[in-house]
Amino acid sequence: MSSSSATEAREIGNRIVVAGIAAIVLILAVAAVLLFINLPDANAFNMRVEQLFVENDNLTSNAEIKLLEILAGSGTAFSDTLASYRFVIFVLLIFATALLVAAVAFLVMLIALNRRMGRIERQGIEVNSLTISRDQKAVYLNDFEFKLTDAAIETLSVLAEARMDDEVLTGAEIEGVISGRSAADCDEAAGATRIKRLRDTLGNQMMSELLVKNIARKGYVLAIDKDVIRMI
């Protein structure tokens, strides 16, 4: 039930992300179009000069007309500059789009990470890495190092190999792999004992690492934040 609602929430979240990014791209595309439409076209200066020429009947001498032509020419040169500005602004708009899209993506990632962190906090320990070191007789869970006996290492290795092959082992099978005999000849209880011993040693050490700490020559203390303790 809760997993289905979680999938639903994720789907809704994905839709919101897609909609948000689409909205950003749309808004900036509209801005770009408005930018290209609203900048004065190259002919605007020429038209103004022409209007001036027509409206003033006494602007007839050669020198005055030449001056008007120069005015129009410089206006046209300026409009070329405007065109290059327009291009620069357009490039900046593209950059802005990319940055905004990235920002939204990062925001969503942050929210997802926060949720995951919350789940991990509630769940207790989540194993991100399991390293078995046979020569040091140790197993590394995330950053914690746990010392194990030879037998426990053997059991853990068998379980790890079976997990990598997506297999489930019965107690008899575990005992069979470790002792080298056929599983049919092995006792189910022998495998169960191996599992129990592995759980005991690993569980003990995990407890001591994560919950009940032993500080040498001082004593024992709970390895948790005191704010989270509540008595009911």
Place this chain on the structure above:
Amino acid sequence: MALMLSTTIAQAACYADYKAKQDDPLRLHYGVAEVRGDCSVRSAEGQLRDRLDDDGWQLLNVLGVFDDAGLEERKESAGEFFLRY
């Protein structure tokens, strides 16, 4: 009498001064041209539009029509476009 007067005016030389332009790049000119037939701004516009168009100029407006008396004072302003079209 009135008819005679109007024919004499019609037969006297008739000129118009006008403004014209070319696009890309913008070029402007003021010119004086002779008008044939009816001596009015409207007929001058009709005639000048065609004459200027042959040379790639676009007529902007005709300022007015006048006879020989007004010719000299406009000669300098019109420059190379004095009676060219």
